[in-house]
Amino acid sequence: MHKKIEALKKELSKAVIGQEQMIDGLLIGLLSDGHILVEGVPGLAKTTTINALSKALGLESKRIQFTPDLLPSDIIGAQIYNPQTNDFGIKKGPLFTNLLLADEINRAPSKVQSALLEVMQERQVTIGDETFRIEPPFMVMATQNPIEQEGVYALPEAQLDRFMMKLVVTHNSEEDELTIMRKAATKSFETVETVLNKEALQALRDEVSTLHVDEEVERYIVQLITATREPERFGLESIQNDLMYGASPRASIDLYKAAKAKAFLRGNDHVTPADIGFVLHDVLRHRLVLNYEARAKGINPDEIISKIVKEVPVP
Secondary structure, eight states: OHHHHHHHHHHHTTTOOSOHHHHHHHHHHHHHTOOEEEEOOTTSSHHHHHHHHHHHHTOOEEEEEOOTTOOHHHHHEEEEEETTTTEEEEEEOTTSSSEEEEETGGGSOHHHHHHHHHHHHHSEEEETTEEEEOOSSOEEEEEEOTTOOSSOOOOOHHHHTTSSEEEEOOOOOHHHHHHHHHHHHHTOOOOOOOOOOHHHHHHHHHHHHTOBOOHHHHHHHHHHHHHHHOGGGGTOHHHHTTEEEOOOHHHHHHHHHHHHHHHHHTTOSBOOHHHHHHHHHHHHTTTOEEOHHHHHTTOOHHHHHHHHHHHSOOO
């Protein structure tokens, strides 16, 4: 099974130079049936990555550019009147796909964001009086631009919790950017070939679900999450006054699933505390709500998470 992962990554490297963190995050989401939020400035190959992933897996992908005038029906579909037959028909929206790129999700108003997040959770859409199931696999990769301040609608904290991970994507290294520049200028990017299909992806998911997790490691996951709610129990009084709300039970579930997927990607047959450490920041950074004083002091969630990791005993 691990050879299939290596073949998939090799195929993705034809179109995407660098950005290993984003690629690993998307693979973890696919293997764990989760959704990914990506924050980064424009031009970091977010669209390229999702397109390459869909081609390598033989899956359908669609892209929605979120704008302030977007309506819920623009993404989920609507009833359309047919004057020839004098009745209404269903026109499905672009979210009926396998891989959906929700580009700049924070540019659309809350009613559109809520429509998408409901589908992400329920895996179904109701149009008129009909309910349609979203066929698996289904994953949303939503992006938001951190440099925009005007004309944006920040996702509420409760809705951010629907995303399994939040990835913060940065610029490539100089060597990677040199390679990108040369390939783009000479149009020498290789064509991505299909190396897996839906059945093979499901087999990989089944393999991930069978990975062994020791009870002590499971308790470690729960303690990490509990430390965000009751920091004083772990000697973390220094962060108690910075946190308004800790992570929800959904964070425990997503951390458990993400750690198993990360262990699988590393070629392991069991989960170690290191696997948890690799994904902890990505799973928690969008779930911790800091109070006004902490934000005014410039404290960010990643600093809080790092302090928690140092104090919670590792099994």
